[in-house]
Amino acid sequence: MIKPTQDVGRHFGPSSRRLRLQTLVRLRWLAVAGQGITVFIVAFLLEYPLPFTTSMALIGALAAANFLLSVTFPPTYRLEPLAAFAVLGLDLFQLAALLFITGGLANPFAPLICVPVIISFASQPRGLSIALLVLALFFITALAFTPYPLPWHSGETLPTHPVMQLGIWLSITSMMTFAAFYAYRVSQEAALLADALSATELILQREKHLSQLDGLAAAAAHELGTPLATISVVAKEMERELGNDERFGEDVQLLRSQSERCRDILRRLTSLPSENEEHMRRLPLSSMIEEVLAPNREFGVKLELVEKSDRSKEPIGVRNAGILYGLGNLVENAIDFARDKVTVTVEHDASKVVITIEDDGEGYSADVLQRIGEPYVTSRQRDDKAGGLGLGLFIAKTLLERSGATLRFENGGPDRPGARVRIAWPRGLMDAGR
Template sequence: MDLGSLRADPHYSRRLRLETLVRLRWLAVGGQAVTVAVVRLVFGFPMMLGPCLVLVGVLALANILLSVFFRPTLRLHPAATSALLALDLIQLSALLFITGGLANPFSVLICVPVTISFASQPIRQSLFLITIALVSVTVLAFSPFALPWYPDHPFIMDKIMRLGIWCAIVSTMGFAAFYAYRVSLEATQLADALAATELVLQRQKHLSQLDGLAAAAAHELGTPLATISVVAKEMERELGNDPHFGEDVLLLRSQSERCRDILRRLTTLSAEEEAHMRRLPLSSLIEEVLAPHRHPGITIRVVDKSGRTGEPVGVRNAGIIYGLGNLIENAVDYARSEVTITVEHTSDTVKLVIEDDGPGYAPDILSRIGEPYVTHRQREDSAGGLGLGLFIAKTLLERSGAKITFSNRNNRQSGAQIAVTWRRDVMDALN
């Protein structure tokens, strides 16, 4: 499934609201203003008060302009977001530069815009921002301005300590950026995959409801068609022998009767075939799932260990049909010649085991099978893959109450094995 069809803009989920950034910036303005006031007025440390207030005022003015000219619910394009974060980074760096550089204990705050960017923006914009941050930290290491401190005890930082702080900030920035990016990426992929799952399930449910829609349409059309039929009979009685209109009236009546017959069949479709269409024994469910995946070059063998006596019978479930179908499709894609499906049911459990004679799962992938976008499985050619489709199948089956385990057969080279197990009472209600 192409996730691009789910959203017109592939980066829409990474767009931040303007209001979010504005609030964060007001927090920064307040924090900077309070810090400057405490350092100068409370502690009485000498500092460049005028330039500090100008830099804080620039950030506040930019916030005011954004609030006035743009609506707060606006979702910013990644380029615009990166530009605003870059402005914040430069403003903070300038304020730190004139207040001691890396000797300023607040210099670690340079990591904040970078972390926000990696958590919410595409990697291209984030790399651009971290480059600016690295340049800014390096420039701060050479700041000629002294840290605001007691006049009679000037604060002097050793070069080794300055280098250590530079290394600490850079490593913190890199770690925080990588962590935020990975967490955000996994959350985005999971959200996209779940959206695709819901789309597939909704589509399957719509298909299963077509008979009900047809019956409803037939019921609604029945009344006006009956009226047309009555009028046609009256016209036939009056004009049946008319040389000009008699044949037309007869044709009108015959076609109205034909329409009524068609609608009658549609009306009875749901009632007559509901039991057959909506309730399936386990053997019929397996056959329905297998039918679309029979391949001329691959033998699909069904081994029924328990027989059909006392097999589960339940309501058709679109999620189970799609999920099992996807697992079998993967097995057929990777099999060399045969896929075996073993079915077993007891009074407590229902179990399906799908096995193929392909190359099996790679050891490094086996522990991550079922996660979205895990798209590698060892094989002799490169066709097919495991990824979003398998995640959707696993999610739908687990929603039905199934437990799924992925493994390789006894010999790792002899193929993959997927076991799907339900409690009997759950399967009786859902399958």
């Protein structure tokens, strides 16, 4: 049984994601258009005095840098974290400079300085994002001391009281910090879920390939049967003619015996059930449980099977790689944290099928029990070492729920400590008929 928690986790993770340059380029063109339109409206429509030339120079610099990036790199290019930090830092500097010469914190567009920071926290490593946040806080503080007034009616000024300046500073910094933290948490959860689902698809694909090997073997045996039969006939003829020959007789006998051996091997391969033989794919519940338990009996922990219902009335379902893998992973987890024994209880009636897996370990910790089944939850304690309840349990839970099961994780009582998992299906989903 495959345990993907560690192996798959090495290949997937938030660090494997890179911000696509085309995304930043499009956002920058939107910023260029928005800044340009705003400056033109203020200067020519509202006729407020402002440093028009300097403002357009800053906007033009952003447009030139954006054009240079778009023609230098392909649209699918993904930025390394340091490169993304540099690009977002340049955006932050350009916007802060434009705000600085147009009123600073009094400018109603000042909260837009949060945008590069939020983008960074949503897509970049935490360390670089925090550095960008500190840089943004420095720029916001500098905006509070700008000597340039807010563009207003000619001959008039719109003074901002220092207390109001402080209030705006606190408002922008708190909004930026909260939005950045929220974007970081949401992106982390989405990335973990996407990685876990990708790993689940890999596991299912592997299980499907393994289940198809018998059909491929039968097809190969069928295709090789005809040429091998011809070789066998020719070998018999050569043995009849050269059987007593001192030079070739022994070699011909060896050729014939080996051809017969190949035919026996192919005959055994063709006896394997193919995917189209539906009756061979049916699996009684007791056989399914034994197939799950068999690979786990040699780990030094006693596996006890308790059957509460009559086998003669057990459901007979179709072999499902997802159910086999999911149950196997839960049994492995129970063995990992059991002291001496794992108990698997099976019961069924006319309406439901229930499988309960219990171990005699320390059970789930309180924080894990609240979040169990989420990807990369690895906080279950055993001898002060965490492990065993990460991506593997998420995959097992996902596969079993996909088959129609409901899972309940809980701890045993004082008389029977340990962790317990109850998996239940409606009888109709587990019974394909006899």
